[in-house]
Amino acid sequence: MSQAPIAGRLAYRRSRHIREQIIEWLLLSSALVAVATTVGIVFILVKESLVFFGQVSIIDFLTDSQWTPLFSDPHFGIWVLLSGTLTSSAIALCVAIPVGTTLAIYLSEFASARVRETAKPILELLAGIPTIVFGYFALFFVTPLLKIIYPELPGFNLLSAGLVMGVMIVPYISSISEDAMRAVPMSLREGAYAMGATRLQVALNVVVPAAFSGLAAAYILGISRAVGETMIVAVAAGMQPNLTFNPTDQAATITAYIVQVAKGDLPHGSVGYQTIFAAGLTLFLLTLVFNLMGYFLRKRFREEY
Amino acid sequence: MSVSEGLRATITRAKRNDLIFVGLGIAALLFAASTFVALFLDMVGDGMSRLNPGFFTEFASRRAERAGILAAWVGTFAVMIVTALVAVPIGVASGIYLEEYAPKNKMTALIEININNLAGVPSIVYGLLALGLFVHTFGLGASVQTAGLTLALLILPVVIVATREAIRAVPGSIREAAYALGATRWQMVSDHVLPYSMPGILTGVIIGLSRAIGETAPIVTIGAVTFIAFLPPAPVTSSPPFLNFDWLSSPFTAMPIQIFNWTSRPEEAFQANASAAALVLVVMTLLMNAIAIWLRYRLRRNLNW
Known part of the structure; x- marks a missing residue:
């Protein structure tokens, strides 16, 4: 038995295995887009809200009875x-x-x-x-x-x-x-x-x-x-x-x-x-x-x- | 004697209640159907007079009788292309991963719960995500690509769920047969499972796109312009390299935005425009939905495992 065909088959199997691995990773990364979207939503909302709550206290936000953010005397209820x-x-x-x-x-x-x-x-x-x-x-x-x-x-x-x-x-x-x-x-x-x-x-x-x-x-x-x-x-x-x-x-x-x-x-x-x-x-x-x-x-x- | 009479009365009452409920059920059904009919007739009554060829070939105008929806339908079309190109590969890949590859572990559970939650996030929150991330962090502006990406994220759960259901319906024996012949996992998926589940996936994609086409809130939030008197640059040019991607970053307007704009104007003449445009939009979504329902019906009838 010569070595070449066996080596060739092994190389083929290895490349096939690598290809399968790459595909699995690609599929997994697509599935992670959903997680990334949630993270993105939370990140953006929290980031901008933190700036907002730096200027307006959370107690006013929850208890004020007026909502006039664009007036000269702004209220944020x-x-x-x-x-x-x-x-x-x-x-x-x-x-x-x-x-x-x-x-x-x-x-x-x-x-x-x-x-x-x-x-x-x-x-x-x-x-x-x-x-x-x-x-x-x-x-x-x-x-x-x-x-x-x-x-x-x-x-x-x-x-x-x-x-x-x-x-x-x-x-x-x-x-x-x-x-x-x-x-x-x-x-x-x-x-x-x-x-x-x-x-x-x-x-x-x-x-x-x-x-x-x-x-x-x-x-x-x-x-x-x-x-x-x-x-x-x-x-x-x-x-x-x-x-x-x-x-x-x-x-x-x-x-x-x-x-x-x-x-x-x-x-x-x-x-x-x-x-x-x-x-x-x-x-x-x-x-x-x-x-x-x-x-x-x-x-x-x-x-x- | 009186015992059997009492029994008879009870039976009569129970049967009468049964009939009353049938009446209630039919009434509920008629209520839903008649709303649908009223909505349709109302739009036809108000907008039919404006539906002439000029309506489709004119830009928006300050004069109601000369205004058309050219920029709106071209914009909607361009946005839908981006949405489909992003949502379909990612959605189908996620579906394949979750059904055929995913091990039963915490990571998979996390992805699943995320997809479920994303399906219920209000569409306007996607608009805020796009405003904070795509418009202001990545600097993509209020362009066709921003809107396309936003709507793609929005319909991703729909595409994923449809893909998973379609794949789950393929019997395990098909997979075993492929494995028995020495196929790798990806060969089994791409040569056997995907072709069989294609009609189901297609149904989900069409339903997702028909939802995206009518979505207003997210694209209003990213700041799409309402008055546009030009079209995005053509994607194909006469000189090499023959392809032009400037349309992706072009400002745009879309059908729902045009309707919203006309609805919020006080003049009555614009109301007719709004209902004509709404009629066009509804016919577009109904056609897409009808195709999807028909596809699913055929699919159910033709497949006998």
């Missing part, structure tokens, strides 16, 4: 913006949770396969509509409609923005809830049916309790969606900071404030420029809490059965 965010989100959830849950129960437990196959694509299309278009719809269709019922309603208001935002979140909540309910094993339902339960009794007394952590995850992720929604409120709820929990008022949310400031030409490094990062950090922390809660709840319903 985040609650003013937070009130708009919370009010519009609450209205949205009042629409999205009942409608989304009903829809999910109906599609998962009652509807025939054909209805389900038609309804799900429609809901997906509804979820695919750009939020700026929903904003346009809220301002020019829903607000005039509400004015027929309640003539004193101002042109910009939290109510119409919240309602439209609710419709936007419906497909989101219904699809996660439906997934959770379909993950409930058939044997549980069959047990209840054997005891003479109707479909509604099975749905409400067996399926919903069994899928509860999934439903909770859907609601929490819905809240996070509503809190972070930007264009609907920026277009339809107005840009005036206003400490209010009244749905018929106009008020800026955290997100609308960021859009408003970014649209103007604030010099890089000014206090006005840093406020949007402080506002953004507040928003990020708020949604982070909800997202992590939703993540662990969803993981639980996947593992239960």
Whole structure:
């Protein structure tokens, strides 16, 4: 036996091994882009916010009842913006949770396969509509409609923005809830049916309790969606900071404030420029809490059965 | 006698409740569908008159009836090219890594939890990341490349999740067959797993891009200009080297920004422009979504493992 072919085969194997290693490293580094993005977000938000909190005390930020960062006598009370965010989100959830849950129960437990196959694509299309278009719809269709019922309603208001935002979140909540309910094993339902339960009794007394952590995850992720929604409120709820929990008022949310400031030409490094990062950090922390809660709840319903 | 009557009443009540809930479910479905229809009809009613060929070939103008969306749709197109070129390779590579390579350790868990969280981060926070990092730290300006990169990071979780689901659906026997013939891991992935999961990946990519195309908040935040009366330089030139990358650093406007700008103007004439542009944008996203849904439907029907 000559040495050459064996040496050649060994060299080939070595180069093949090296190539495999390089590919694995490339794939891993792509996967790390997601981690780098999170690190980047936290780094940028914290870096600019630290400068901001060097000039404004954190106690004022959390307790001041005015938000006037661009006035000669500036006030930085985040609650003013937070009130708009919370009010519009609450209205949205009042629409999205009942409608989304009903829809999910109906599609998962009652509807025939054909209805389900038609309804799900429609809901997906509804979820695919750009939020700026929903904003346009809220301002020019829903607000005039509400004015027929309640003539004193101002042109910009939290109510119409919240309602439209609710419709936007419906497909989101219904699809996660439906997934959770379909993950409930058939044997549980069959047990209840054997005891003479109707479909509604099975749905409400067996399926919903069994899928509860999934439903909770859907609601929490819905809240996070509503809190972070930007264009609907920026277009339809107005840009005036206003400490209010009244749905018929106009008020800026955290997100609308960021859009408003970014649209103007604030010099890089000014206090006005840093406020949007402080506002953004507040928003990020708020949604982070909800997202992590939703993540662990969803993981639980996947593992239960 | 009275016992069986009581029982009958209970059964009747339970059956009636069952029917009432079916009504509620259908009502919820109709509510979602009718919002969709109202939104569409509202836009068609307000904007149809503005939809003539000139609308697509004119720049924005101070006079509503002469304004068009040329710069906006070209800008959107340019940004989408950058987004796709960045998000698809990184997203697919991450998906492959997580499904085929990743060991079960802390690092993998960290990447997974990151992707889950990023999917829920409000889009405006990505805008702040881009403003702080791409615009002010890397000095890329409010350009096509900044917007493209930002939106690429935004849709990365969508592409990754779709890739993973598509890869997970490929049965293990395919992998074993490839290994049995002496394939390396990468040969197995690139020659067998990827071709089979391609339609699923493509669906995810299209859904991701249709989300990116309508995103307004992040590109408003990076400071995209709203009034632009020129196009980015053409990518192909008549003289060597025939390729020109200046369009990447060109300022731009995009469809959602144009809509936002027209929506926030007080004159009613611009409202018609806004709804015409919104109609174009919605048709674009709906077409993309419809293609994705159709692809997935075909995929489900044709594959029998």
